[in-house]
Amino acid sequence: MSATQVPPSGGATSTEPMVRVRGVHKVFGHGAGATHVLRGVDLDVARGSVTVVLGPSGSGKSTLLRCVNELEEITAGEIHVGGELMGYRWDDRGVLHRLHPKVVARQRSRIGMVFQRFHLFGHMTALDNVMEAPVQVRGLAKAEARARALELLGRVGLADRVDHYPAQLSGGQQQRVAIARALAMDPELMLFDEPTSALDPELVGEVLAVMRDLASDGMTMVVVTHEIGFAREVADHVVFMDDGVIVADGAPGDLLDDPTEPRLREFLSHVL
């Protein structure tokens, strides 16, 4: 019971979607204690589009996001990002190989991830947080990385907070630094895992504003959130997950204003 997305309104130069998820299952644990979190998910995310994933807690939305970034190993199925199979390689004889951690790290470096709890490096200033990956992973010169980091921190409105430690920043500021940190690697795809759920209500707006700005710049984004307003306004495509499968998907207008799927209707009645 899964739906495949038809890429919304053209604009993509390639027919290959940015993200292609096919028949993905994820099982945590073994034997009797095993939990089947993803039960066959198919999803396409077109280049330059914003996909918002909705669903009740425990429906598998965050797990799906983490699987795309290989923070979780999938149990079955396959995930392609930018046309590249994530985490595995088929050889000429049709045998599947696990990729070396070095290659997996390179694959991850093209995907930005923003976490619910920010996870800024607590012992580094905002500037050092943003410079870290370009210098350590890309081998960028410090001066160059610094200039770029300052530019990115300016873009998320934190030019005057570059020397602050995460503990000296508000939740909204920390999340904006986290977005700048992910952008510093020039990702082709940004994943947002409930980026505003840990924030006080009055701080949500500043983070959503940065994300809106990013979307209008043409960044491909997959956003797990409960912000229906954001979904309605920014998303090209909305996906509703329940119990490990995608039960409804479509354009935000159709899906959110006139939900036909009873579980989605039930969910929206609780969230709105």
Place this chain on the structure above:
Amino acid sequence: MSTTSSTPAPGRAADPQALPEPLRARPVPRPGRWVSAALVLVLAAMAVNALVTNPAFRWDTVWLYLRDVVVVRGVGWTLVLTFGSMALAIVLAVALAIMRRSDNPVMRGVAWAYIWFFRGTPIYTQLVFWGLISVLYPRLSLGVPFGPEFFVFSTRDLITAFWAALLGLALNEAAYLAEIVRAGLASVDPGQAEAAKALGMKDGKIMRRVVLPQAMRVIVPPTGNETISMLKTTSLVVAVPFTLDLMYATSAVGNRTFQPIPLLVVAALWYLLITSVLMVGQHHLERYYGRGFDGGAPAGRSGRGPFGSRGTRARRPRKQDFVRAAGTTKDDPFLEVTP
């Protein structure tokens, strides 16, 4: 309603911007403090009296040998043993702690067995063993087991009493420190490593750049404690036997001059002095590795290095001050509240 104070009632300042006059109230009487202070004073006087008036302590002899060249050289050797063995132990301990977290079961097993053995046998026994190694294995060779040998060393030349003592102390200490480092690594939020992973950092870099520096906050205080403990454990190197350290030097002088008590006091005073200095160092290290946490050092990139910023004793800014100063918590044009 009358007030005994002559100041105006608080919170009635005419200018609402002005800071209010702080409340002036008599403190709660604390007679317990005075009683305990008097009691402690009496006990302290008794202790000083007991030390000073007892002729057995021979304070003149203590003062004489406190600066004796043999004793001061003993202090030097004790310091070399303490810091040398701690440095070696820290390197080993970090390796062991990382091995214990490895997904390689061989690595995990080796680290577990090492800690099991070196923590499970007395340090004294281990030191005796290291002293006897040149008897047990007169020659060490590098080569294929049961096969040809490439290099051969005489153990007596390679492992002198000093190296036997240093190795013995370090290998034992590493087992304890490994557990401290492991606790430190476990104290870092797994989200930190995950975020680094998501940025494409490899495991080695994640450990070195992200996890270990934050684990230091937890590792440093008990390691300082271990260093202080090691300072005194060096007195056991007589088991090797290594005979130049502070404890052996002072007791040798004591035996030779038939004045063991004053020389024990000399040793105790030196250990106490070094411990005091170590405590100051530990305090600075703790402050350095605590930066970015619980208020931490003020923003700015100046005071780098563990002993860097000194004299910045003014009220440290708290997190809430920065949050308020940020001014992003209100008047937001994008404010959008979804329940």
